[in-house]
Amino acid sequence: MNIMVSACLLGHRCKYNGGDNYCEEVRALTDRQKVIPVCPESAGGLPTPRPPCEIVNGEVVGSDGVSRDREFRAGAEICLELAKEKDIDLAVLQSRSPSCGVGKIYDGTFSGRLVEGSGVFASMLQANGIRVIDAAELTGEKL
Ligand code: SF4
Numbered sequence: 001m002n003i004m005v006s007a008c009l010l011g012h013r014c015k016y017n018g019g020d021n022y023c024e025e026v027r028a029l030t031d032r033q034k035v036i037p038v039c040p041e042s043a044g045g046l047p048t049p050r051p052p053c054e055i056v057n058g059e060v061v062g063s064d065g066v067s068r069d070r071e072f073r074a075g076a077e078i079c080l081e082l083a084k085e086k087d088i089d090l091a092v093l094q095s096r097s098p099s100c101g102v103g104k105i106y107d108g109t110f111s112g113r114l115v116e117g118s119g120v121f122a123s124m125l126q127a128n129g130i131r132v133i134d135a136a137e138l139t140g141e142k143l
Contacts, residue, residue: 001033001034001089001090002033002034002036002086002087002088002089002090003029003030003033003034003035003036003088003089003090003091003092004035004036004037004038004079004082004083004086004088004090004091004092004125005026005030005035005036005037005038005091005092005093006021006037006038006039006092006093006094006097006100006135007037007038007039007042008020008021008022008039008094009021009022009023009026009092009093009094009135010022010026010027010030010035010037012037012039013048014039014041014042014048015048016041016048016049016050016051016052016053017049017052018048018049021094021135023135023138023139025135025138025139026092026135026138029092029138030092034086036082036083036086036088038079038082038083039075040072040075040076040078040079040099040100040120040121041053041071041072041075041099042075043074043075043076043078043079044068044070044071044072044073044074044075044076044078045071045074045075046068046071046072046075050062050068051063051064051066052110053068053072053098054098054105054106054107054108054109054110055098055105055106055108055117055119055120056108057108060072060073060098060120061108063110072098072099072120072121073120075099075121076099076120076121076124077124079121080121080124080125080128083125083128083130084128088130089131090130090131090132090133091122091125091130091131091132091133092132092133092135092138093119093121093122093132093133093134093135094134094135095134095135095136095141095143096114096143097119098119098120099119099120099121099122100119100121100122101117101118101119101122101134102118102119102122102132102133102134103116103117103118103134103143104116104117104134104143105117105118105119114143118132
């Protein structure tokens with residue numbers, strides 16, 4: 001299987017604060033598969049570290065009030081093209097992220113509350129008929 005994975009889940013330090021979201025369950029699932037790690041926010045040209053962003057009224061905005069919508073969407077497009085080129089079977093994505101979250105994301109108030117919805121990249125993959133799962137489905141974490 002060709003599996004695209006949020007790079008931070010594999011230990012890449014591309015998270016907004018310079019850390020990672022390493023997940024043993026994801027590593028185990030992707031063991032002996034063809035893995036394509038991606039970070040759509042980095043692909044869109046955003047630096048690490050960077051201000052945390054959330055989706056506010058449909059637009060990606062940083063906690064500093066600056067729109068990062070263009071970068072998020074450009075990065076998601078680049079990663080979507082890679083997903084098509086590599087003919088991936090599945091994408092395993094990081095929970096709650098305004099790029100990668102599947103089904104639940106932060107609500108745009110920077111208060112830690114979640115709402116129904118998916119991140120920009122996860123939505124784009126789904127719209128293109130690509131199967132996505134949230135890492136929380138593997139860990140059993142309740143979102
Ligand atoms: S954009 Fe996705 S891959 Fe990159 S740090 Fe955020 S959750 Fe991880």
